[in-house]
Amino acid sequence: MLDVAIKRRQGSFDLDIAFQAPSQGVTALFGPSGSGKSSVINAIAGLSRPDTGHILLDGAVLFDSARRIDVPVEKRRVGYVFQDSRLFPHMSVLDNLLYGLRRVPQGERRIELEPVTKLLGIDPLLKRRPHTLSGGERQRVAVGRALLAQPRILLMDEPLASLDAARKAEILPYIERLRDELNIPIVFVSHSADEVVRLATTLVLVADGRVRATGTVAELSVRLDLDGAIGGPEAGAVLDTTVIGHDPASRLTALGFDGGELTVPLLGLGIGQSLRVRIQARDVILALEPPSRISVHNMLEGRIIELGEATGPSRDVKIDLGGSFLLARVTQHSVERLGLSVGVQVFALVKSVAFDRVFPGPAGKQIAL
Numbered sequence: 364m365l366d367v368a369i370k371r372r373q374g375s376f377d378l379d380i381a382f383q384a385p386s387q388g389v390t391a392l393f394g395p396s397g398s399g400k401s402s403v404i405n406a407i408a409g410l411s412r413p414d415t416g417h418i419l420l421d422g423a424v425l426f427d428s429a430r431r432i433d434v435p436v437e438k439r440r441v442g443y444v445f446q447d448s449r450l451f452p453h454m455s456v457l458d459n460l461l462y463g464l465r466r467v468p469q470g471e472r473r474i475e476l477e478p479v480t481k482l483l484g485i486d487p488l489l490k491r492r493p494h495t496l497s498g499g500e501r502q503r504v505a506v507g508r509a510l511l512a513q514p515r516i517l518l519m520d521e522p523l524a525s526l527d528a529a530r531k532a533e534i535l536p537y538i539e540r541l542r543d544e545l546n547i548p549i550v551f552v553s554h555s556a557d558e559v560v561r562l563a564t565t566l567v568l569v570a571d572g573r574v575r576a577t578g579t580v581a582e583l584s585v586r587l588d589l590d591g592a593i594g595g596p597e598a599g600a601v602l603d604t605t606v607i608g609h610d611p612a613s614r615l616t617a618l619g620f621d622g623g624e625l626t627v628p629l630l631g632l633g634i635g636q637s638l639r640v641r642i643q644a645r646d647v648i649l650a651l652e653p654p655s656r657i658s659v660h661n662m663l664e665g666r667i668i669e670l671g672e673a674t675g676p677s678r679d680v681k682i683d684l685g686g687s688f689l690l691a692r693v694t695q696h697s698v699e700r701l702g703l704s705v706g707v708q709v710f711a712l713v714k715s716v717a718f719d720r721v722f723p724g725p726a727g728k729q730i731a732l
């Protein structure tokens with residue numbers, strides 16, 4: 364587990380951050396520009412020193428002001444990927460990669476060159492110099508160099524920020540593979556909701572130097588008190604689902620999640636594979652009785668547990684599906700007309716489901732049902 368509780372005054376900015384994150388998966392520090400995200404990972408890396416507090420990684424103390432421990436940067440075994448790749452321009456890709464590896468004694472090497480170049484798809488680039496690479500290729504090499512230094516944790520400070528949409532789309536699957544195939548905790552800084560929804564296991568929402576909320580993406584995506592911090596006008600529930608069946612005759616796939624099932628157009632994924640989906644609040648219609656003879660495939664039964672503040676003419680309604688939650692955006696007029704209030708049983712009709720991955724098979728990114 365990563366355990367961070369630090370305070371630091373920098374100029375007029377006051378950082379006071381505390382969170383814990385599991386050592387598996389990606390912890391995303393998410394918040395607006397200037398909220399203190401980079402300051403947190405600089406402190407974890409040992410590039411800046413907190414005034415007080417502690418930073419522990421799997422029980423090992425990296426910093427503890429009370430015990431006067433401040434492990435120097437080079438001894439922290441932290442991999443750092445910056446916004447700009449910061450490769451050594453005079454070295455080939457291969458030499459950049461080997462730079463970190465050579466500094467680690469043979470016996471301590473768990474991550475070898477070949478699997479890393481394969482994982483990141485950079486085999487064909489090994490002889491090239493950094494200035495001949497695209498931005499996305501450079502970032503993949505920078506990730507490889509950080510990994511080969513055998514880090515206990517990988518810190519990534521907006522590694523996609525300098526890339527255009529096409530380069531981002533190219534590198535995201537590689538970061539997903541790092542998350543899923545390597546057993547190294549990743550702390551990822553981002554101010555893009557799309558990125559964190561796609562990549563994060565744990566989300567730490569940062570604002571004005573403080574932690575506003577910590578939890579899984581699914582938990583925080585349906586929190587009505589966060590004023591749409593994740594997604595804004597496109598707020599919606601994130602559900603972690605599993606592929607439970609295919610019906611090739613009707614060209615449909617069934618996805619199961621805690622509290623229900625969704626039917627989506629046939630996906631080229633194996634049974635049991637996990638799939639994160641997003642259902643935007645504005646794509647959910649509420650009914651008090653199950654309507655008949657309608658085109659919508661997905662109708663989920665649940666109970667209203669919370670109503671958000673009215674924003675303009677509409678309000679977000681949180682529905683407990685029995686293990687998972689959904690948001691529906693309805694008009695204030697509908698709230699009054701249908702008597703929607705806490706405790707009321709409803710049927711949620713889902714108009715479309717968005718996937719954050721592109722699949723083999725016929726599915727697109729956003730699927731209307």
Ligand SMILES: Nc1ncnc2c1ncn2[C@@H]1O[C@H](COP(=O)(O)OP(=O)(O)OP(=O)(O)O)[C@@H](O)[C@H]1O
Pocket residue numbers: 373374375376394395396397398399400401402403554
């Ligand atoms: N060394 C420093 N001295 C004084 N102020 C600093 C220093 N480093 C950062 N700050 C200030 O601390 C605040 C937080 O900066 P930080 O870079 O951590 O934010 P961020 O959330 O990572 O922002 P961005 O997304 O723009 O990178 C900012 O107001 C910044 O100006």
